[in-house]
Amino acid sequence: MELKTDLFLGDCRIELKKIPDNSVDLIVTSPPYADHRTIGTQSKRTK
Numbered sequence: 001m002e003l004k005t006d007l008f009l010g011d012c013r014i015e016l017k018k019i020p021d022n023s024v025d026l027i028v029t030s031p032p033y034a035d036h037r038t039i040g041t042q043s044k045r046t047k
Contacts, residue, residue, distance in 0.1 A: 008015045 008019075
C-alpha cells in the first residue's frame with residue numbers, strides 16, 4: 001500500500017475546492033485559539 005501525504009496551506013474555502021471528491025481520508029487542523037492555551041500557570045502563547 002502506498003502512503004501519500006500532502007500539505008496544503010491557505011484559506012480552506014479555496015484550497016478544498018482544488019482537492020478531488022472522495023480523495024481525503026483525514027484532515028488535521030489547528031484552531032486559531034490553540035496557541036493561546038494556558039497550562040497551569042505558564043502561558044503557551046507565542047508573540
